[in-house]
Amino acid sequence: MQVEEILGHLGVEGYCVVEGVIPADEIDAVRESVAAAMRKEYEAAMARSAQVRAKGHRIGGAGVQAVPGIINLNQSFAPYLVDARLIGAVQALFGDFYRITNISGMVNHPGNDRGYWHADWPYNQTNAAHIPAPYADAVSKLSSLWMLTEFSPETGGTLVLPGSHRAPTNPSGGGMIDREAPHPAEVQVSGSAGSVLLLDSRLWHCVAVNQSRAPRVALNVGYAPWWLNLQPTREGSEDYQAMVVERDGKPNKTPPVPRAVYEDLPDGVQPLLRHWVAE
Template sequence: MGVTTLDDAIRRVRFEGWCALDAVIPPDQVASVRDEVVRIGEAQRPEKWDGRDHIDALINKTQVFAPYVTDHRLLGVAEALFGPHVRISMTHGHTQAPGYTRNNWHGDWPFSLAQDSIIKAPYTQRQPVHVTTLWALTDFNAETGGTVIVPGSHTAGNSPGGDLDYDQYQPIASERQPEMRPGDVLVIDSRMWHTNGTNHSDELRVSMAVRYAPWWLNVLSIVPGLAEYEETVRRRDGLRAHDVMGMSQEVFDALPAQAQRLFQHMLVGQRVPSAEEVLDDA
């Protein structure tokens, strides 16, 4: 894959809905990130394993990847689309064992059909409102089951499980499976239809997802403990999603200063000054 410049990346995500960025994690630093994702995945693995580790709220469990989330091209794309007050809405780690098969086409939150607090189809806005970045920590290609996308589908107006007469489980003629090296990152408009490929190799496929949102998109509804999230749990008979966790001061302090502003909306347990203190300060 050739070098993708920031200008290229912005143009491509805006018009084509995706691009791939080379070496967001420098090749000599990928192993430490990959090993962390594998370690955490193995530690939470149930006895009866389906061949995939899905790690929610990855940033709360390891901060090893935090220096790279402010890569100038990643942040540059997010800021070009959303303005300067960008946030990271979710972080996930994924591993897929040899033989793990392809899942369903989907768009991501807030366009996912499987979650609450979503934007309702038809998606009429031209403006992207959420960006998903998928990080290859091992080789991504047709053999290893790299992410498969349907270029242009970010303008389709609905997710494939919606009313568009597409089968979520059938291949689509125009699909693509971009080849990426460890440390490369696939950037997609979250409306874009995508899924993991089948891992035909004999190696574990390892990746992360880091999702970027503008300041005006309501991410409070996905943070457990906050009123809007708890209200949706009540509506769902207690079913809790774990994509995001409130962030402790300790984890927050462990982040590089540049990355802190992307996560500060998740910081919990802050001291609230009393009314007297506020008056004293005035």
């Protein structure tokens, strides 16, 4: 799929699958490497989720493990963050000054709960720092879900609602539709390992149940233009303090990249993360 085609799908459906971002002869090694890093983080990640849930916040259901800042622990996928087709689309939408907003490892364990309909930060209304609806009809961030294992109905490919990215709001905050229930127009995304589901971050989507016997391993990577303020996701910043801590709201944190990790990243990747190096 070429850039023009990607832009066409993003504009009309709000998402598309870009195949072969991680080459077939590399994907097994990348998946094993990320999965090993995720296994080491299992207890800590589950404890973090439990803490957020205990405060009454809606987060991904049981059996979903998320590790923000996975690139600080594993860099096996780093060269592919600047895949020409992904960056071609990012550049066409955002201009020359774009950057990565977050890189999270995601493991959906067999039998995980279905999630709730939401759009990603900064549109997820359950996050303390979010853009209040109604939104302007413009793309301000792209999310991407990297299939390190195959996405299929069996493994729990992401559920999406095509065209919903043009809506002025989304159901994450409740009240619109039953955010926990299947939607009659939902589509389940499939793709082979190494593919990337690229979506306008406003697109309504939700976690599906992994009905296979093996963990579904993925990454969530965000790309945004220079003008999107990421400080509310940086713990310790003034914006994080005012918008998250002082409101006692649900955080959406991305840990800074340690300088030593940053220095070892491929040259082409560094410009996308230089704004997030630890001080």
